[in-house]
Amino acid sequence: MARTQGSHSGITGPRVREAALHLFAQHGYAAVSMRKIASEVGVQAGALYNYTPDKQTLLFDLMRTHMEELLAAWDAAAPPTGAGAPTALEAFTRFHIRFNTRRADAVFVSYMELRNLEPENFSIIEGLRRDYETRAEAILRRGVAEGRFAVAEPRIAAMALIAMLTGVNTWFRERGRLSLAEVETVYWDMVRRMVANQG
Amino acid sequence: MARTQGSHSGITGPRVREAALHLFAQHGYAAVSMRKIASEVGVQAGALYNYTPDKQTLLFDLMRTHMEELLAAWDAAAPPTGAGAPTALEAFTRFHIRFNTRRADAVFVSYMELRNLEPENFSIIEGLRRDYETRAEAILRRGVAEGRFAVAEPRIAAMALIAMLTGVNTWFRERGRLSLAEVETVYWDMVRRMVANQG
Structure with missing residues (x-):
């Protein structure tokens, strides 16, 4: 599921946004962790912080x-x-x-x-x-x-x-x-x- | 905060409902635990299950x-x-x-x-x-x-x-x-x- 790959903001940005929007809509903001969003995008949690501070x-x-x-x-x-x-x-x-x-x-x-x-x-x-x-x-x-x-x-x-x-x-x-x-x-x-x- | 008291469904029922509604509205269903609802009502988590199975x-x-x-x-x-x-x-x-x-x-x-x-x-x-x-x-x-x-x-x-x-x-x-x-x-x-x- 969570494929590990490099994060390049130009590439993962739209995918981070799409995954976050979908997860927030499905489960609600409070129930979705950054780790969960990273997993959906297929990057490690740390890579997400290259894209957004929190x-x-x-x-x-x-x-x-x-x-x-x-x-x-x-x-x-x-x-x-x-x-x-x-x-x-x-x-x-x-x-x-x-x-x-x-x-x-x-x-x-x-x-x-x-x-x-x-x-x-x-x-x-x-x-x-x-x-x-x-x-x-x-x-x-x-x-x-x-x-x-x-x-x-x-x-x-x-x-x-x-x-x-x-x-x-x-x-x-x-x-x-x-x-x-x-x-x-x-x-x-x-x-x-x-x-x-x-x- | 979490006052310990007996649960009598006639008494705590409306309070459980009111607390759950308020917490779900504030944080979303997925982010609110039964323990949190019990704490808001002022009963122990176990007492909540006298009122509702889940x-x-x-x-x-x-x-x-x-x-x-x-x-x-x-x-x-x-x-x-x-x-x-x-x-x-x-x-x-x-x-x-x-x-x-x-x-x-x-x-x-x-x-x-x-x-x-x-x-x-x-x-x-x-x-x-x-x-x-x-x-x-x-x-x-x-x-x-x-x-x-x-x-x-x-x-x-x-x-x-x-x-x-x-x-x-x-x-x-x-x-x-x-x-x-x-x-x-x-x-x-x-x-x-x-x-x-x-x-």
Whole structure:
């Protein structure tokens, strides 16, 4: 199982991250030792410390990377402001479902292991989560300003939206009755109605 | 810390459950030993086995009790069918938020520790969760039949609704800007619009 081999951070880095994410998602951060992660990667425990100083740093790096990738991917995918808020909200809805269903372990660990972050690390992850919520909130506020949306509490609506979309992870299975694109459309129809200005 | 005292299931039962729930929520099931739970309760580890045969049974009991209490509380709170689907959906929305924000540890453990249930236990908990989703789905289908709701996918809408409402647990704090009753109203306004038949 535990093949002994040299550690070169360029080679083992992604494998360490993948193994740690999988083990944390399966068993929980507190129950997974650095030795266990090393064994999964196929290196000796000592080699792991060439990559990361400790388990807390590894968890924090995984959670920060997930949030930074999420933010960067959305910023790259977001339609230009001129496209209007409904177009942006549809893009956000489809993006969030697509991005997160493909990263089930990272999403699960990101919610579940907040409690195991040291205070300084927690603040940084919370800040990144707030940044993402603010992206959604800004679309809702823009839609209100454009007269297209009616949203009494844009911050709460943004959090409701994100919780609802992330929930797809708990039930969606590839090769189920609906394709992911069809699921996106079902959710967009609900989101659209939830925020539409009927007046 | 670990006061030694006799175990009488009528007395220590609730305390065992409360301590286990709190520890599982804090550290995760896999990282919490029976000895640790006993220490938290203030009994010797052996006394715990008068109450529960093992840690898996304890986890399963906690999750089953949470779901059974949720179902029983909703069945007691649900308006009579004659009241119409919009009334039922408003009651469900307010009920779910109120019930779950008061049981943050139980809700967290119920989502997070599904992975640690043995297959037979998992099936039972999954069945109870489906029962609850079916209650919400039935309201949506009834509203469509009454011509009050337009919902293309009632099962998916029920899961979206539950995920959205459960999300309140991640941000709501007593004595925040909005009272719980005000938060319920904000969510009911969103839910109402999400399912309303505009035609």
